[in-house]
Amino acid sequence: MKTAIVFSGSLQSIIRQAAELNGYISRNLSYTEEMEAWIVSAQEIDVKTIGFSHQITCVKLARVRTNHVAEEYLEAITKIYECTKPQILVFGSDWFASSLAVRTAYRLKGASCIGVKSSQDDDGCLLVEKAVYSNHLTAKLRIRSSPFCLSIAKGFKEKPELAAEPPEVERFALGSSLRTDWLLGYRCEQTETPEGLTTAKIVIAVGKGVGSKEQIPLLEELTKHLGGELGASRPVVMNAWLGMDRLIGASGSILSPEVCIVIGASGAAAFTVGIEKSKLIVAVNHDEKAPIFKMADVAICVDYQEFVDELIKRLHAE
Ligand SMILES: Cc1cc2nc3c(=O)[nH]c(=O)nc-3n(C[C@H](O)[C@H](O)[C@H](O)COP(=O)(O)OP(=O)(O)OC[C@H]3O[C@@H](n4cnc5c(N)ncnc54)[C@H](O)[C@@H]3O)c2cc1C
Structure with missing residues (x-):
């Protein structure tokens, strides 16, 4: 199956997502035939600052106008999807990435699952495992409608084999006509010791x-x-x-x-x-x-x- 790993948000979030997503890839995605990374952010991202798993062969970069309007991300993700049509889209574990996984699946008429611990090809369907009932049980689910949009569970830390050279980069021009002028301003509250x-x-x-x-x-x-x-x-x-x-x-x-x-x-x-x-x-x-x-x-x-x-x-x- 062809897979896209979707990185979203600020540079800081993307670096955090990369650590977890690379861990997920090394444990779970051996069955994928082709894997690329999509980076959607309002910031100019230098791909050299992000360590990519050696399985990622190509990076697609799309620049949105603000980091705070999910609709812009969804538009970017669906546009990239139309060009490459992967069967699996894997998002990070944070709440923003999880919400994008669900909303992307809805837009693309696929299926979504959040908090995924493992995923496995099952004859065109995807078998996923996730914790349910406040972590008392692990459920195994078969999801049928492609594209499968997954957000991963927290805590993947395995250090994968990283690509020696950054993969080939392709830039996506979005030319969005979405209105974002309803967002009058925003303020980021810094927590004292978030890490x-x-x-x-x-x-x-x-x-x-x-x-x-x-x-x-x-x-x-x-x-x-x-x-x-x-x-x-x-x-x-x-x-x-x-x-x-x-x-x-x-x-x-x-x-x-x-x-x-x-x-x-x-x-x-x-x-x-x-x-x-x-x-x-x-x-x-x-x-x-x-x-x-x-x-x-x-x-x-x-x-x-x-x-x-x-x-x-x-x-x-x-
Ligand atoms: C969807 C979902 C997600 C959740 N996510 C989380 C989560 O991320 N993190 C989380 O923590 N919970 C989460 N919960 C809640 C979780 O199920 C428990 O309710 C919660 O963890 C209980 O917290 P507690 O142990 O502090 O309180 P309690 O269960 O009330 O335990 C208090 C303990 O303190 C002991 N105690 C009381 N007084 C003293 C004393 N003087 N000296 C020594 N011991 C004393 C008691 O014997 C008791 O064992 C979630 C629940 C749901 C449904």
Whole structure:
């Protein structure tokens, strides 16, 4: 099957997508006969700044007028599609790329699936696997209508064999007549440490069991002492005890730190998918039956306050 890997958004998003998409390609797309990359962005992209899998033989570049109007992207993607007609279009894992996958499938009368962990040719159909029911089950689905527009699951990190030379580049002139003047302006809110959590070696992951927002400064102090990053389960961010960029799990970040200390989280599947790749998991919970203990390397069954106070005391003593 002929495949297009679709990169979209700002240069920063595209570099992030490339890391995951290359990982997906190396694990999943051995059955494709021909593979090209499409880059759609409002920025001028120098393809040398992006590492491409050696399987990508050609790059098609299309420039939209603004990074914030999805209709412009959809127009660009459908125009490129008309020229090359791949059977599979693979998008990144972020929300914008996922929404493009679904909307592109609708426009091209194909089928879409988001959060895909694996895909396989099945006699003209595509067999895909994805997590469902908050990560409690993995579903295997057969999708039938080509083009198959997939967005990948988060967390692909495998380092593929990269092309020694950047692939051949073809520029697409769009000449769009779409009106974008309804967008009067936009403001990007910068989060303080957007990358810190996913690259940290030590993570403290706090759950609803920590009790209230007032407890967070103490946990931040502990995290600072350990030189790590603070992450959280969904109730913690939904209650605004911490920012959304701290969310760990199926709806947030997938982490693989050296050490993850889980404090006051029960161990729901949608949360643990975000920490299961940690090298060492330490769980602190006052309920000896908490599911988190089943996956923990070290299980500490106490009131978390006791654990935190003792740890801070020992760290101060060092
Ligand atoms: C579609 C979908 C997507 C989701 N995505 C995510 C996601 O990305 N991330 C996520 O986290 N959740 C996600 N969820 C929610 C998830 O299913 C759980 O509801 C959530 O993870 C529970 O958070 P928690 O463990 O902090 O809270 P709880 O399940 O309420 O657990 C609190 C724990 O704290 C312990 N505790 C209480 N007091 C103390 C104390 N003093 N000392 C020690 N331990 C104490 C309790 O024994 C309990 O085990 C999702 C759900 C759905 C449906």
